[in-house]
Amino acid sequence: MNSFTRISVLLGVMGGVAASLAQPDAKVSAISSIARFGPVENTYGYSIAYSVCNDTPTTDTLAYIASQPRHPIIGWSVYRLHDGRLDQIGISWLHHTFAALQTHCTSCTATGSSVNALFPGCASPESSGIAAQGSQLGPRFEVNPATGAFAYPFSSPAGVTGNAIHKLCQIHENDLIPGALYFLETQIVHPDESPDTRTNNRSYRRITLGPSASLLPTGPTVVGSSALDAWRDHALGIDTPDPSIAITTISIPNDGRVSLAASATETSPGTYQYDYVIENLDCTRAIRAVTIPATDASMPEFHDINYHSGEPFDSTDWSLSTPSAAIAWSAETFAQNPNANALRWGTAYRFSFTTSRAPVAGAIALDLFTPGSPDRVAINAPIPAPLCPADLDDGSGLGLPDAGVTIDDLLYYIILFNTGNIRADLDDGTSTGTPDAGVTIDDLLYYLTRFNAGC
Numbered sequence: 001m002n003s004f005t006r007i008s009v010l011l012g013v014m015g016g017v018a019a020s021l022a023q024p025d026a027k028v029s030a031i032s033s034i035a036r037f038g039p040v041e042n043t044y045g046y047s048i049a050y051s052v053c054n055d056t057p058t059t060d061t062l063a064y065i066a067s068q069p070r071h072p073i074i075g076w077s078v079y080r081l082h083d084g085r086l087d088q089i090g091i092s093w094l095h096h097t098f099a100a101l102q103t104h105c106t107s108c109t110a111t112g113s114s115v116n117a118l119f120p121g122c123a124s125p126e127s128s129g130i131a132a133q134g135s136q137l138g139p140r141f142e143v144n145p146a147t148g149a150f151a152y153p154f155s156s157p158a159g160v161t162g163n164a165i166h167k168l169c170q171i172h173e174n175d176l177i178p179g180a181l182y183f184l185e186t187q188i189v190h191p192d193e194s195p196d197t198r199t200n201n202r203s204y205r206r207i208t209l210g211p212s213a214s215l216l217p218t219g220p221t222v223v224g225s226s227a228l229d230a231w232r233d234h235a236l237g238i239d240t241p242d243p244s245i246a247i248t249t250i251s252i253p254n255d256g257r258v259s260l261a262a263s264a265t266e267t268s269p270g271t272y273q274y275d276y277v278i279e280n281l282d283c284t285r286a287i288r289a290v291t292i293p294a295t296d297a298s299m300p301e302f303h304d305i306n307y308h309s310g311e312p313f314d315s316t317d318w319s320l321s322t323p324s325a326a327i328a329w330s331a332e333t334f335a336q337n338p339n340a341n342a343l344r345w346g347t348a349y350r351f352s353f354t355t356s357r358a359p360v361a362g363a364i365a366l367d368l369f370t371p372g373s374p375d376r377v378a379i380n381a382p383i384p385a386p387l388c389p390a391d392l393d394d395g396s397g398l399g400l401p402d403a404g405v406t407i408d409d410l411l412y413y414i415i416l417f418n419t420g421n422i423r424a425d426l427d428d429g430t431s432t433g434t435p436d437a438g439v440t441i442d443d444l445l446y447y448l449t450r451f452n453a454g455c
Contacts, residue, residue, distance in 0.1 A: 023193070023194050024062040024118075024197070025056040025193065026052060026054060026201065027052070027201070028052060028074060028186040029221065030050060030123070031205040031217055032048075032049040034046050034048050034184065034207065034216070035047050035048070035128035035129065035132060037132065037165050038163075039165075039213070040164055040165050042173045043173070044171050044173065044176075045164060045170050046170075046171065046215060047129075047132035048131055048186070049127050049128040050076075050125070051125045051126070052126070052188065053223075054105070054120055054121065055105065055106055055121070061119055062117065063117055064097060064099060064100035065116050066099065068152060070191060071096060072188055072190045073094040073095065073138065074095045074187070074188050074189075075095070076092045076169055076184060076187075077091045077092065077169065077187075077305075078185075078207070078215070079182065079185060079227040080175065080176075080177065081181040081235070084273075085275055085350060086277050086350065087303045088305045088347060089171050089175040089305070090170055091347065093137040093138060093139060093168075093311070096154070098136070099115040099124075100116065100118040100119075101123075101125060102118070102124070103123045108121045108122040110122050134162065134167050137168075138152075138156075139156070139312075141313070143189060144284050145189055145281075146256035147191065148198070149191050150191070156310060170308050178209060181206065182207045182215065183207065184205050185202060185227040187281075189201065198256075201281075202224065202226040203221055203222060203224065204226060205217050205218075206219045229247065231277065235263070245261055246263075246381060246382055247260070247261045248380045249281070252285060252368070255283050255284055256280075256281060256284060256345065257281045258280055258281060258287065259279045259281055260364075261277045262274070262275070262381040263275045264358075267354070271354055271355075272354065272356070272358060272359065272384065273352070274294075274354070274384065276350065276381065277350045277351075278290065278343060278366070280344055280346065280348070282345050285370040285372055286342035286345070286369035286370060287367065287368060288334070288342045288369035289328060289366070290328065290366060291323065291326050291327075291328040291365040292326060292327050292364045292381075293400055293401050294327045294357070295325050295386065295387050297327040297353040299354045300327060300329075300351075300353045301353070302318055302320070302329055302349070302350070302352075304317065304343075305347050313339050315341055316332075316340075317341070318330055318349075319331075325386065325401045325402060329351055331369070334370055334371055340369070342369035357384030358384070359383065360385045360423075360435070361380070361382065361422045363378040363379060363381060363398060363399040363400070364378065364379060364381050364383065365377070365378055365398050366379060378398035388401070388403075388455040389447070389450050389455075390405045390447065390451045391404065392409045392413055392423075393408050397412065399423070405455060409451065417439060417443065425437060425443055426443045426446045429442040
């Protein structure tokens with residue numbers, strides 16, 4: 001299938017949302033076990049046993065129609081937390097379920113034995129052996145996660161079946177580091193869910209690295225939480241959270257959602273390590289560039305995930321650049337390559353650097369990949385303090401400094417101040433530029449003084 005055909009299929013899927021009044025709430029309620037396959041060329045494949053739960057408070061059933069695009073599909077990924085940094089190290093294809101089993105989830109109220117629908121409060125378990133069958137694993141590029149619509153029957157560009165790790169969650173042995181923490185994240189997609197019930201479609205479970213690269217589930221399945229939550233929950237050790245890790249989720253207009261987890265740590269006096277992990281939850285348009293305000297960034301790092309088994313997307317690392325007062329990473333544009341390595345749904349990329357600047361409240365810019373409006377959005381995150389406090393915006397309204405002080409900066413600050421945004425907190429009344437976690441007239445006077453001084 002060529003690029004044009006793939007794009008046409010996706011656009012068709014985007015417009016083909018099944019009209020349904022049902023509002024079930026599909027979740028992966030349990031990650032039970034993990035089966036290991038391979039290795040093939042030093043890479044292992046993993047499938048999982050899991051349970052799908054229809055956790056709706058209503059009487060709506062969850063369709064399980066195997067022969068139509070009206071059944072749950074589930075993907076899984078593995079994340080590694082090592083030296084304080086979270087990286088996605090493995091990603092699977094999508095398991096297409098085919099029969100509902102009415103076991104207990106919350107308060108199962110099955111009124112029949114139909115395999116074509118999962119009743120409220122009921123769960124349907126799947127074994128790791130079934131989840132490993134290539135004939136039941138479909139690609140991600142034919143799915144619109146923002147609507148839940150997907151092409152069916154699905155395609156397999158590199159063959160329905162293949163080697164021992166074909167279509168499974170593939171992890172290279174070099175990415176399995178003893179002593180690191182690991183998490184398995186699942187994501188469920190179903191066309192009958194509403195935007196509200198899709199917000200909890202991720203679950204994670206902590207896993208440990210066992211003998212011969214086996215992965216062993218440990219602790220509970222955390223339903224409705226992502227790998228970004230796992231980072232915060234275990235950042236200071238097992239079950240020891242770090243509340244300073246900021247997690248922000250935004251909705252892309254007429255599309256899905258993107259989450260950002262950010263950490264700013266003083267690694268030595270006057271040196272700060274910044275780590276940003278951006279996870280595309282269900283945004284179909286994807287992300288192609290990230291711009292972070294930073295004036296003296298050094299030691300940059302980028303980490304992504306490689307596709308496999310015939311998924312058509314490129315895996316070329318993003319390019320690094322240093323525009324004025326910022327550090328940026330970017331992939332090719334859609335016009336240059338429709339299959340470029342954009343940050344697509346179900347994946348998380350990490351962007352890291354060090355600087356001498358302490359963190360302040362700010363925002364970073366995300367450029368969207370597929371053409372549309374808007375083409376750029378901002379997401380709140382801690383950023384290195386700018387060299388010039390009066391330099392807040394480049395005229396885009398996204399809160400990105402541009403190494404200049406103009407009327408755009410003043411107008412942007414007035415908006416922040418009038419809305420009580422914490423980013424307007426600049427001074428505690430001492431005129432030293434020391435924030436005090438409040439927005440008062442002192443902050444406005446301090447800003448005006450710096451603006452009039454040109455910095």
